[in-house]
Amino acid sequence: MPEDIPLHILHEDKYLAVINKPAGMMVHAGAGTTDDVRNRGTLVNALLFHFAKLSDVGGDLRPGIVHRLDKLTSGLILVAKDDSTHRKLGDMFSRRQVTKTYLALLHGHLKKDDTTVSLPIARDLIRRTRMTTRRADGRTAVSHFHVLERLTTPQGPFTLVEVRIETGRTHQIRVHAQSLGHPVVGDTLYGAPHLIPGLAPALNLERNFLHAAHLSFTHPQTGKPMDLAAPLPVELESFLQAIRTNSSTIE
Known part of the structure; x- marks a missing residue:
C-alpha cells in the first residue's frame, strides 16, 4: 500500500x-x-x-x-x-551494460591494490540467512575490489575500497569480502565485530559500511548516457572521519 x-x-x-x-x-x-x-x-x-x-x-x-x-x-x-x-x-x-560501483570499508589491509574475486555464490545450507562461496552449485559472481585508502588506526587496520560488480547476487560484495578474510565493517553476519574497540559508542555502526555510490548506464528509451552518484551518508562519513583521526594513512 x-x-x-x-x-x-x-x-x-x-x-x-x-x-x-x-x-x-x-x-x-x-x-x-x-x-x-x-x-x-x-x-x-x-x-x-x-x-x-x-x-x-x-x-x-x-x-x-x-x-x-x-x-x-x-x-x-x-x-x-x-x-x-x-x-x-x-x-x-x-x-552487464549497467555499471554499479560501491564504496566499502573493510577490516584489515588488502595486500593488493586491485583484486578480482570470481567465486560462485549460493545459499548457506546451515545458516539460511547467509550466502556462501563454498558450494559447487553456486551462481557465477564477479567483484572487482580497488583500494582507495589503507588506514592504520588505534581501532585496528582498515581498507577503504571501491567495488565494481559484474553480477548482482544476494550479499555478493559482503560474501566476497569475507572470502578475502576482510569482512565489511558492521557486517556481523559475515564475521565483522559488533563493536569497534576504543570507538565512542555513538559512532559504532548499526549498519554495514557499504554504499552503492555510482550508477552508469545508457537510458533504455532515449539513448542518453546516464551517470549518477550519491555521496556517503552522514553516518558513514562520520565513522570514517573518526577512525582517520590519529591514524596513519597509506594511499
Missing part, C-alpha cells in the same frame, strides 16, 4: 527514476509475508505513494523494482515506470 515516506530522488523522467535508498529500508516485502510491520516502510510502499505508475514486470510485491539492495546497504537503485523500460533495463543488467 502507498505510504508517505520521504524519498531522495536523484533523477526522474517519464520512464524511470533513480533513488538514493537509506540504510535500514527494505526494498520490498518478502514473498508470503503477512506481518503488517514487514509490509510497511519499504521502498515499494514509498514508490507507490510518490509515482502514479510503476512497471508490473516484477509482480505485485515488486512494482518498478529492477534490482535490489540489502536492507542495511544505502545508495542508488533504479526504478522502472513502465513494462517496456523494465524489460530493457533487465536485459541491460543481464548483459
